[in-house]
Amino acid sequence: MPIPTLTQSVVITLIQCLLVVIFVFVVVPLTVFAERKVLGHIQQRLGSTRVASGHIGVTGWMNRGMWKWGRIPILSYWRGIPGLVADVLKLILKEDIIPAKADKFVFFIAPAISMVSAVVVFAAISFVPGTFFTFPTWFPYLGGLPVSGGIADINVGLLWILGVASVGVYGIVLAGWASNSKYPLLGGLRSAAQMVSYEVPLAMSLLAPVVLTGSLNFGDMSARMATGLPAWGLAPQILGFLIYLTCGFAETNRLPFDMPEAENELVAGFHTEYSGMKFGFFYLAEYINMTVVSALAAGFFLGGPWLLPFGLQGLLNPYLPSLLSWFGQPHAIFFVAKIIFLLFTYIWVRGTIPRYRYDQVMSVAWKYLIPMALFNLLLAALVRCFAV
Amino acid sequence: MEHLLETIGRNLFAIFGVMALGSAAFMVASRSAVHSVLGFLFTMLCIAGCFLALEAEFLGMAQILVYAGGIVVLFLFVVMLVEMSKKSGAQVFQLQSRYAVAAVLIGAALFVGVFRKVIFGAASAEALVLRPGLAQGLDVAKQNAQAVSRGLFADYLLPFEILSVILLVALVGAVVLAKTERV
Numbered sequence: 254m255p256i257p258t259l260t261q262s263v264v265i266t267l268i269q270c271l272l273v274v275i276f277v278f279v280v281v282p283l284t285v286f287a288e289r290k291v292l293g294h295i296q297q298r299l300g301s302t303r304v305a306s307g308h309i310g311v312t313g314w315m316n317r318g319m320w321k322w323g324r325i326p327i328l329s330y331w332r333g334i335p336g337l338v339a340d341v342l343k344l345i346l347k348e349d350i351i352p353a354k355a356d357k358f359v360f361f362i363a364p365a366i367s368m369v370s371a372v373v374v375f376a377a378i379s380f381v382p383g384t385f386f387t388f389p390t391w392f393p394y395l396g397g398l399p400v401s402g403g404i405a406d407i408n409v410g411l412l413w414i415l416g417v418a419s420v421g422v423y424g425i426v427l428a429g430w431a432s433n434s435k436y437p438l439l440g441g442l443r444s445a446a447q448m449v450s451y452e453v454p455l456a457m458s459l460l461a462p463v464v465l466t467g468s469l470n471f472g473d474m475s476a477r478m479a480t481g482l483p484a485w486g487l488a489p490q491i492l493g494f495l496i497y498l499t500c501g502f503a504e505t506n507r508l509p510f511d512m513p514e515a516e517n518e519l520v521a522g523f524h525t526e527y528s529g530m531k532f533g534f535f536y537l538a539e540y541i542n543m544t545v546v547s548a549l550a551a552g553f554f555l556g557g558p559w560l561l562p563f564g565l566q567g568l569l570n571p572y573l574p575s576l577l578s579w580f581g582q583p584h585a586i587f588f589v590a591k592i593i594f595l596l597f598t599y600i601w602v603r604g605t606i607p608r609y610r611y612d613q614v615m616s617v618a619w620k621y622l623i624p625m626a627l628f629n630l631l632l633a634a635l636v637r638c639f640a641v
Numbered sequence: 642m643e644h645l646l647e648t649i650g651r652n653l654f655a656i657f658g659v660m661a662l663g664s665a666a667f668m669v670a671s672r673s674a675v676h677s678v679l680g681f682l683f684t685m686l687c688i689a690g691c692f693l694a695l696e697a698e699f700l701g702m703a704q705i706l707v708y709a710g711g712i713v714v715l716f717l718f719v720v721m722l723v724e725m726s727k728k729s730g731a732q733v734f735q736l737q738s739r740y741a742v743a744a745v746l747i748g749a750a751l752f753v754g755v756f757r758k759v760i761f762g763a764a765s766a767e768a769l770v771l772r773p774g775l776a777q778g779l780d781v782a783k784q785n786a787q788a789v790s791r792g793l794f795a796d797y798l799l800p801f802e803i804l805s806v807i808l809l810v811a812l813v814g815a816v817v818l819a820k821t822e823r824v
Contacts, residue, residue, distance in 0.1 A: 259646045359675060409786055412702035416689075419710025423682065423717070430675060430721050438721075445718055449711070469786055 257398050264395065269404045273375045276589075280596070281540040282337045288600045289333065295604035301333035344536075349529035352432060359431035364527070364534035367424025371541040374417050377410035378548050379403025379472040381558045381585040402558075402585065403472060410471040411463065414549065415456055418504070422448045424538065425506075425523045432526035440522030443512045443611065448504060450618040455500035457626035461493040461633035462553045475557030476583075480567035485640040489633040490563045494554035496626050498598075501546035503618070505539060508603040510614055547595035548588075555591045558583035562591075653694035661687035674720045678713060685709045699786040 257265060286301075293300025351360055381402035390396040407413050422445060429441015463469060465486060466477040478490065503510040512522075519525070524535045555562040560580050561569060573581045609617065649656070661684050668680030685708040692701030793801050 258643060259650070260642050263646060356673070356675070359679070362679070407698065408784070409698045409702045412699070412706055416702050416705035416710055419706060419714075420682075420686075422710075422714055426714070426717055426721070427675070427679075442718070442721065445714060449714060452710075 255397050257395075261395060261398060265398060265400055266404060268395075269400060273404065274372070277372065277375070277541055277544060280544055280592070281537060282341070284540055284543070284596050284600075285340070286334060286337055287597065288603075291597065291600045292604045295601075301336050341533075344530055344533035347529040349531060350526075352434065352526050354433045355526065356431040356433065359427050360526075361531075363424050363428035363431055364531045364538070365424075366427065367421055367538040368534045368541075370417050370421040370424065371538040371545065374414050374545045375548075376405045377403070377407050377413045377471050378545075378552065379406065379475070380588050382472050382476055382583055385585065406470065406472065409469045411459060411469045411474065414471070414545075415452075415459070418542075418545070419448075419452055421538070421542065424535070428527065428535070429523040432523075434526055436519045436521075437523050437525050440512075440519045440525070443519075444506060444523060447506075447510065447512050447614060447618075450615060451500045451503040451510075451622075454496060454618060454622035454626040455504060457623065457630060458493045458496040458500060459549075459553065460626075461489050461629050464630065464633045464637050465489065467637075471552060475552040478553055478564055479556040479559040479561075479583075480564070480570065482564040482567055483636070483640045484568060485636045486564050489629050489636055490554055492625070492629045492632065494550065494563070496622055496629060497550055497554065498546075498595075500618075500622060501550060502599070502602065503614070505542040505546055507539075507543065507599055509606040509608050511608060512611055512614055543596060543599055544592060547592045547599070550595055551588060551591035555595075556587075557591075558585060558588040560587050654691055657687045657690035657694055661691065675717070678717045678720055681716065682709055682713045685713060697785055699789050 290300040351357060379402045383402060384399040385402040387399045388395045388397060425444045425448075426441045429437040429439075429444070432438070462474050462478055465482060466474045468474050468477065478486075482490075502508075506512070524532055527535060551557060556564070556566055559566040566581070570581050664680045664683040664687060668677045668684060671677045671680060685704060689701040689704040689709070692698075692704055
């Protein structure tokens, strides 16, 4: 296997970054669309159908054909997808208003901080252990070189993820302050308190995998959580997953914990004064953060690139018949499927559970989640002490 | 290209250091308290970059996690609540008293006294390892989280615990100071 020179490895890293950006910009709009549709069906309506390619394109042609044939077109479910294009165009083309009394510099930089800290987390996430693919030999400049499954194989990857994610709170707080208006300020203050509180149980629930695996590297941790734990490891994994997911909902400001925007209390919270692509950045950052939280939950608790969650893969692998050995191997597609399922869970919960009151949000974090996370840590330590 | 990248890679510490100093100067000079906090945040991130350039990954990440993610958020919170903008510029930027200047000078002298070997001694490419026995069997460049934790939880356990008690005292003191009388 050839060893890449410095320039080649930089180019490979840039290609990996590009792949991650493509992944994000494919997943995010589809999540937005799925949110409209799934929420619609949860509330017994159709979701977005208005901007539809009813008479143009392949789906439009097939739809018309099915109507003529006398059937209800299945594909009409996809009406509304062109609305995504309209949305993006609206965000880009809309007038970008900056309030007269706003702090221009901070107002400008707040969405950037949100967006950057959301995307940069992906550096430490490895989608598949080892090599993702190898460039074919005819490829110019990079022929025969391997591309690893994660951008940076940092040995303290978990700390990188937590640290960069905690920088994301500045975007919201500064946006609230810089708008120089009372609802955004309230939203910003609320979000600072909420995100700082929920970071504690979130980090504690992630400590259980650290204790169980004895590593801080994302790839190592997901590999050992998926395949290297005894049966007793199931209990701290399942409990930890539930705690982590709850905290993740709060960290990304999603319902039932969407205190920073809470439409019927604070107009639109911290981004009330934002418009155009600056608002678009907040919108994107929220969905990218959802993807990140889903990716971490999938990587640490749901078995990452292995098929079965909660370490069941390691327990069942010895009994796997050789015919099905493909299912015993790690594949990036399993990882992505789990991320998509968790994104669906986000929407599902949003449609099911009403918003908590502010004091309830705080008491959930400090009175219930932190003690539960500590108990889970104790369980993990016991498993580590006696069973591993 | 190759040469350029290598030069950048070798001088990452200097690059991050200059950026840290620049943003620290911005923090001191800026008239708006929130801009100062932003400068402080950027300084902390650049210092984390310095740690990374020295291959101290754990310290760099802890810097981001604790300072950039925790402490500066509290600074920002306080600044937003207190609203420094009500005071005019001259009040905020007054000269300090003679005692404060003397205290700073004594502090600087103590700092130089303690770290004179590091500052004036011969530069060496070897990593500064206080007790080589601690890192035995560890590849410090790859496992510096383990090396740091051995130091903290095995060799320097008592000072570490005393430090946490001191922090607790400060915390309780803050609660007592902030508590208002309830009728």
